[in-house]
Amino acid sequence: MVFFMKICIIGYGTVGRGVVELIHKKKLDVTVVGVCGRKCGVYDEDGIDLGSLIDGTKDVGLDKYPGVRKDIDANKMIDMKCADVYVELTPTNVVDGEPGYSFIRRILSNGCHAVTSNKGPVVLYYNELRKLALKNNVKFLYEATVGGAMPVLNLVRENLRGNRVASVRGILNGTTNYILTRMGSEGAGFSQILKEAQELGIAEADPAYDVEGVDAAAKAVIIANEFFSRDAHMEDVDVCGITRITPEFVSLAWKNGFSVKLIVEVGRDVLRVAPRLIERNHPLCVDGVLNAVNIKVDMAREVTVVGYGAGKYETAGAVISDILSI
């Protein structure tokens, strides 16, 4: 008999659906026993019929699904300890980290493993949650919070074992990279391209989170705590966004062999997000919505990884990679 890991998914938005769809389509060796929405849940200790769930919630959401129960919510499902791994996929909130923070605390305190794609709790309560996981001898993984589908945290933890990280620099926000790339190739202004990016769904209706560097700063905090054992918080990051970058500046840089990129810089004593000139032939100089991270270490010298930092299946893929590693 084969042992299938039991998982329960908290939060059935874009990423939650992506995770369920991939587990179903790829026939992964994982049994989904629970899926919770805001005030309802689907539960089957033998494994939910994912095909029916995907079809039945397509346009209407979880709360209209025939098999949904109103007497079950996330807290109840967590306390049932019905799964080996709880996958916390509620929306990111970098102000107080809720509701994800309370869910993750509860999961770890119950002695279950937690995987999340939610930056909020990881940014705000990194050391508290890491210690809680350690104390309860369970895993707490959050690869999807930094660079989406692009391996960063696990790359250092697993592939660069034994290396000491000296510094990290990277492009960790696809929206701003898209805007800067188009400013470079077309010479158009910031606000015009932002408007088009919003129409294409690449930028949010409220773009501040991306263009003012808040999203990149959140990732910088996670990297600082993870790689340098710091106790960093959002207010420790020296942040400058891209709103004052002009097409003239971008084009002057280009003529001299540089591109302008919003760069996250993290080291033992550095924690900064700012527009920087990057040489066109530097591995970090990737265009469009791509993300890239350059990690300087003592043995491998430096490794750069490039990939997609966002997207339904890309983010879901990072979550699944964490689940399968447990």
Added chain:
Amino acid sequence: MVFFMKICIIGYGTVGRGVVELIHKKKLDVTVVGVCGRKCGVYDEDGIDLGSLIDGTKDVGLDKYPGVRKDIDANKMIDMKCADVYVELTPTNVVDGEPGYSFIRRILSNGCHAVTSNKGPVVLYYNELRKLALKNNVKFLYEATVGGAMPVLNLVRENLRGNRVASVRGILNGTTNYILTRMGSEGAGFSQILKEAQELGIAEADPAYDVEGVDAAAKAVIIANEFFSRDAHMEDVDVCGITRITPEFVSLAWKNGFSVKLIVEVGRDVLRVAPRLIERNHPLCVDGVLNAVNIKVDMAREVTVVGYGAGKYETAGAVISDILSI
């Protein structure tokens, strides 16, 4: 009491010394019980004094080291089963894979783990050695054979867990990338730059292994067997080197936004090494001695990793990462 993994190093050339120096300098939780040269060895079941070994062999090699024993060689040390992990670092030989092939077979048959940086045995006897490791329930790891310090094999195995690999393209030979980069930036001819690269120690005295694509082809074979469960061999690779690339061709490509790179392409039905035009802003388009690999997968879409494919400490670092993962 802390348990330190016991390791034995077979082959004390550049990489072997690099591994010993890093273990010593970084105070890694590893006990080196044996180090073997061609017909001699150093052995101490409580752990060799690595500081003395490094100093005592600096200019003279292992066979002149005061503590060396002539009654111990690699085969004897392997059969003593004195280590948990044997690290096979003899020179690469892609003709018959010896002596590494026989050493690795013996290590695995004895029920010990094997780590190697030696492409020969992995290229020639991939499936046989993998099966032998599986049968004896031990690990056989060889990250350093593909891309040196740059994680490729373990990246897919660990970080992209659950992903199906669709195709792999990459620059996997630093020497040819260095030559092509300089042809592009200086407009000089192939043979002139090759000569300078030889003087700098970037190219070998016999450059055929690099410039005719043999080294890249060996890596292509390992990738084909590892990611696509193929039974590929050197003769299955469609190889074209860079010896006929002219400065005119490189500069014409450059004017049109491309660089010429020696590209390895591997898929379920593809196994090829050839010069290709790569768009300047593509993540694979890295210059100098850098290597880069672009991996297309089903969930993360695509991930590119860039790093140093060779070098004493870079290669030693990949070996150490494999050792620590056991």
